Amino acid sequence: MPQTEPRSAFDTATAVARTEGGGLAAELDPGWDVGGGILNGGYLLSVAARAAVLESSHAHPVALSASYLHAAAAGPATLTVTPGPAGRTLAHSAVVLADAAGPAVTVQATTATLTADAASFSSPMPAATPVQDCVSIAENAHLAPSSVSVPGLTERVDVRLDPLTAGWALGQPAEEPMMRAWLRFADGREPDPLALVTFADALPPTSWAVGLFGWAPTVQLQVLVRALPAPGWCLVEARAGEIAGGWLDEDYRIWDSTGRLVAQSRQLARAPRT
Amino acid sequence: MPQTEPRSAFDTATAVARTEGGGLAAELDPGWDVGGGILNGGYLLSVAARAAVLESSHAHPVALSASYLHAAAAGPATLTVTPGPAGRTLAHSAVVLADAAGPAVTVQATTATLTADAASFSSPMPAATPVQDCVSIAENAHLAPSSVSVPGLTERVDVRLDPLTAGWALGQPAEEPMMRAWLRFADGREPDPLALVTFADALPPTSWAVGLFGWAPTVQLQVLVRALPAPGWCLVEARAGEIAGGWLDEDYRIWDSTGRLVAQSRQLARAPRT
Incomplete structure (x- = not known):
């Protein structure tokens, strides 16, 4: 029998599931903290981005703007996606990530479909130590x-x-x-x-x-x-x-x-x- | 009699007034366009920022993130401010600028009170032609x-x-x-x-x-x-x-x-x- 590839820590920790009521839910993983039990803001934004993509006809988040209202607690969270204008090029939505205490992160999301197109201009990578x-x-x-x-x-x-x-x-x-x-x-x-x-x-x-x-x-x-x-x-x-x-x-x-x-x-x- | 100083074009064009119903309204000025009758995004964001400050105990916008849903038409617009968590240091809110066609710009606003404190680090101004x-x-x-x-x-x-x-x-x-x-x-x-x-x-x-x-x-x-x-x-x-x-x-x-x-x-x- 083929082995199932184990899901990565990131994919597990940012998983968003549809609930029986039709909403979206996540289980915020206490392991993605920045010390003192505070969950990393980028981690929380990845969870919200996954919810935005789930509710979009486009595959990728291209612009996300988040306000951090309070430190989200690890454990169950809900994600509410309110769709905005959507078209062939991009789609707008608003995402609210809430824990038991209420909205913790509000996000304006723009999704689109990124390609492998060459750039006509791209800032060069700076010199860095190998x-x-x-x-x-x-x-x-x-x-x-x-x-x-x-x-x-x-x-x-x-x-x-x-x-x-x-x-x-x-x-x-x-x-x-x-x-x-x-x-x-x-x-x-x-x-x-x-x-x-x-x-x-x-x-x-x-x-x-x-x-x-x-x-x-x-x-x-x-x-x-x-x-x-x-x-x-x-x-x-x-x-x-x-x-x-x-x-x-x-x-x-x-x-x-x-x-x-x-x-x-x-x-x-x-x-x-x- | 003392002369009243005429209000600047910017203050007039970004004025936000409270309506009889308690909401906020603006008159978007067609003169702040970027060509072809399209109003400038920064101008529209200044109008939204003024609404955020009006509804905040803090005097200044310090962070604004806006999604541009459609090109706002010149003329009457409404501004809806939904307050978020607020404290002594900063206040969050959400602002929606809508024209007759509906929400045109949605904004996450953070207001605070800026001071004249010296910076402990500030990127120097680049050399520029006088x-x-x-x-x-x-x-x-x-x-x-x-x-x-x-x-x-x-x-x-x-x-x-x-x-x-x-x-x-x-x-x-x-x-x-x-x-x-x-x-x-x-x-x-x-x-x-x-x-x-x-x-x-x-x-x-x-x-x-x-x-x-x-x-x-x-x-x-x-x-x-x-x-x-x-x-x-x-x-x-x-x-x-x-x-x-x-x-x-x-x-x-x-x-x-x-x-x-x-x-x-x-x-x-x-x-x-x-």
């Missing part, structure tokens, strides 16, 4: 500030920090809030548009690069998925444009293993207290 | 591609293109989709957070820089307002990260006259057909 010479976050969790609990996310997304942007982990923060890292799922599941949505919020807070430690809760996050990623490691570059007045932005660009820009994101977060 | 040596779009409307009608927006927002990024207007497109320009309102109204929301979508499509002319309708736009802008000209730099598969992103950064980064935006748009 992945085999990078620093595994999972293997160096003991280097994290002692106030920080080890996030489950780091066991599911394999993050390899470019040592050129990892001085903060060795007590030598940089002048510029920028990090680069190679990412893939720890269990080898290949990237796809839904995975890129999680990758778009999977690094430590960008402010850590300049030595501002502590969590930076996401307030609003926009993710654009631009192309179908090739198998293999993705390179992520995260920059903050400004840290001021208790606020921080984080701007991600993600390239696939062929060097193609496949996703972009920007979030407004609360800045760690100094 | 404004007096830049190229006025309004004065050079005759250089636009003949297929393009002159947008009303160019008469209300004074855009001075850096000649170093304006080769496209002279038949010499660049390799890189990037434009820089100085912006202010034509009637001298000083910038504020609501104005920055319009400035965040006020340049010609970034694809024009590489010679891909034609309109690029906005699908989703996120604007972050980071600080209160000082009076005077703002510098805007717009870049596309990728043009592919019929899609284009436009990434704006805006600095005020003191060189402080005051706003950022990113939009996904349909790319002009080639």
